[in-house]
Amino acid sequence: KAGVTQTPRYLIKTRGQQVTLSCSPISGHRSVSWYQQTPGQGLQFLFEYFSETQRNKGNFPGRFSGRQFSNSRSEMNVSTLELGDSALYLCASSRQARTSGGEYQETQYFGPGTRLLVL
Amino acid sequence: AQSVAQPEDQVNVAEGNPLTVKCTYSVSGNPYLFWYVQYPNRGLQFLLKYITGDNLVKGSYGFEAEFNKSQTSFHLKKPSALVSDSALYFCAVRDQAAGNKLTFGGGTRVLVKP
Numbered sequence: 001k002a003g004v005t006q007t008p009r010y011l012i013k014t015r016g017q018q019v020t021l022s023c024s025p026i027s028g029h030r031s032v033s034w035y036q037q038t039p040g041q042g043l044q045f046l047f048e049y050f051s052e053t054q055r056n057k058g059n060f061p062g063r064f065s066g067r068q069f070s071n072s073r074s075e076m077n078v079s080t081l082e083l084g085d086s087a088l089y090l091c092a093s094s095r096q097a098r099t100s101g102g103e104y105q106e107t108q109y110f111g112p113g114t115r116l117l118v119l
Numbered sequence: 120a121q122s123v124a125q126p127e128d129q130v131n132v133a134e135g136n137p138l139t140v141k142c143t144y145s146v147s148g149n150p151y152l153f154w155y156v157q158y159p160n161r162g163l164q165f166l167l168k169y170i171t172g173d174n175l176v177k178g179s180y181g182f183e184a185e186f187n188k189s190q191t192s193f194h195l196k197k198p199s200a201l202v203s204d205s206a207l208y209f210c211a212v213r214d215q216a217a218g219n220k221l222t223f224g225g226g227t228r229v230l231v232k233p
Contacts, residue, residue: 004162031219043209043223056218090162094219105151105170108221110163 025093142210
């Protein structure tokens with residue numbers, strides 16, 4: 001079974017531009033989460049999508065947005081890029097958000113990430 | 120709010136010696152705990168998780184972790200380290216109250232010397 005794929009792998013943008021990153025989850029996985037990884041702040045949760053709906057959101061400004069399509073593929077968009085947005089953006093997928101008992105037990109599997117450099 | 124602490128930025132160990140990477144956590148409810156490993160220019164690879172049941176969890180590549188509720192710890196261990204185990208290791212916790220969100224520790228760099 002193919003893993004989580006992310007495109008593009010590398011991206012260079014300039015301040016003020018916008019960028020769209022794409023994530024294709026593992027087949028059958030319906031939950032997609034996004035994380036930002038930087039040397040200073042570590043790994044931080046951006047948001048999670050399940051069945052085309054944002055279920056959870058981290059503490060990031062409104063310039064960061066996302067969406068999920070009916071085939072579970074997800075995109076995240078960053079508008080008006082700032083130097084501090086330079087980071088590795090990781091996407092993770094899991095099979096379902098909750099068990100029948102209402103608990104989150106599923107493992108999140110991560111893609112290779114998109115490395116964004118803002119100049 | 121949930122939090123994870125990895126007190127060591129780096130752990131150095133000789134090949135063949137035991138490896139331990141420390142992790143402590145804080146959550147309001149029952150913790151779901153995870154370990155991931157990251158190699159240079161790669162994403163995170165899942166190693167193991169604790170949901171419920173036995174406190175000793177066995178995972179991939181010979182790694183195991185021990186859940187200790189009283190000490191709120193989930194240390195990662197490997198009996199005999201390999202040079203190829205050199206990587207960045209992350210502990211993460213998922214609090215049911217926070218949904219599917221993972222909160223990560225700052226990471227511990229492991230260097231295994233031949």
